[in-house]
Amino acid sequence: MNGKVFVNYRQRNAADELLPHALLVEALADQLAVYFGREAVYFDTTLRVGEPYPAALRARLAETGVLVVVIHPTWLLDLADRSGRHRDWVHDEIATALGNGIRLVPVVLAGATMPKRHELPATISELAHAQGVELRFGSLAAGVQAVVAEIELVVSPRSPEPVVRAEPLPDRSRVGAAAGVFLLSVLLGGANTAVGFVPFPRISAVWNAALFAGVPTFYLLIGLFVSGCKFALRRPMDWLDERLARTPNRAFVVFGVGVFFLGLVMVALMLVSASGLDVGTLTLALTIALGAVLVMAVAWLRNQARTPDWPEGPAVATPFWVRRACVELETRLRSWTAPLPLARQRDAQVALAGIRGAVAALRAPETARLVEWWRKRSPWVTLPHIGLAASAAVLATLALVLDWVADGPDVVSAALWLGAAIVIAGCYLGAIAFEYGCDRSQIKAIDASIDERLASLEDQLAVLSRPGLIAPHRLRPNERS
Secondary structure, three states: OOOEEEEEOOOEOOOOOEOOOHHHHHHHHHHHHHHHOHHHEEOHHHOOOOOOHHHHHHHHHHOEEEEEEEEOOOHHHHHHHOOOOOOOHHHHHHHHHHHOOOEEEEEEOOOOOOOOHHHOOHHHHHHHHOOEEEOOOOOHHHHHHHHHHHHOOOOOOOOOOOOEOOOOOOOHHHHHHHHHHHHHHHHHHHHHHHHOOOOOOOOOHHHHHHHHHHHHHHHHHHHHHHHHHHHHOHHHHHHHHHHHHOOOOOHHHHHHHHHHHHHHHHHHHHHHHOOOOOHHHHHHHHHHHHHHHHHHHHHHHHHHHOOOOOOOOOEOOOHHHHHHHHHHHHHHHHHOOOOOOHHHHHHHHHHHHHHHHHHHHHHOHHHHOHHHHHHHOOOOOOHHHHHHHHHHHHHHHHHHHHHHHHHOOOHHHHHHHHHHHHHHHHHHHHHHHHHHHHHHHHHHHHHHHHHHHHHHHHHHHHHHOOHHHHHHHEEOHHHOO
16 A cells, blocks of 8 residues: 545635634644654645645645545535636546546535535536545544544555664763762772771771772672672563563562662661771761662652653663563553544554564664673663772772882782782673673563564554444445435
């Protein structure tokens, strides 16, 4: 099926006055453009400035597959008033369409009736036999859908382009986080080594710097542990991922993460307090920890208050996004009743196109390369963790330098520094390897079922959008006698 849609209507009467229905017809043309594509719908307001009117109309009619003839209440009277003129474009377009075998779809507006054969000039009398559609007050969306159903017999609807996120721009927020983590850790460690504002009793400057280097290393170890657990439990994680995608309110997950984070902070404070910190330092550390949890809570509440747009755009090429988008579309299709309005059909088609685009991006060969995956798709083992690793390495190096300045170079301190560097690099690279393996496993799980799942969604949408469901808006021949 191919061809264009040409909207034929009377814009002005014989006195050159704008007719009341012109605005409604323009709205109809806009709706058809949404469904079939703006380049596939010809309307007189779409003519370019300076374009010759007769030549443009003839060229457009030659490409037309369907002529939509809008019949308003005074259509027959206006046709008769123009009959003595040199040219009536409404009449000529219909006559040309009939002569070229173009399908006619009469659209009868409120207050009008379908013209009978004997009421029409002989040149366009066949218009009376065309399958027409009524636009009724109170059911405009269903009427437009009926017009679309008639046009679809000849002209194919526009297929939405897959909505996939373009090549990611530099993530300045992550760059800032990495720089902030690095500078804060180095400045705190260096300042405390020089000034001693956190009074660690009986600890030399060397061990002071080493202790501060251990703090970011501790969080890197946690990241390695979490990633390793995800990789070991990747099959149960797929099940959990599906359950989370089907959970409208994931507050319990965020709450659990917050409690876990606060628990880690409290454990760290208890361990540090055993080294003899004073009450003021403990209070400051506790205030910072509680402030971080409060910031997390406020950010979560603001996110919950935001109503996300649907369909989401652009699509995100991650397994969780694909699962969540499929679940969202499944839920909406189950709740909708036929016939679907045109707007809902288009939204569902855009959502399907977005899912297809995200799946195609997941299947792309470059996603299988570790470096490309880390740059573009790694969910969280990215720049902030580089900041942690870099700060730990710098502080460990500072401890080595202080030790060599105090006691001179020795093999033991060099071996300790090398071991620390291996632990730091191993934590980060190990976490990346585990996350990559887990992500590839999720992509394989998605790939195994997504084609069947998309086919099921397309079938559900097709059933809800069947043209037969909107037959009450059609005008049948036995209703015109």
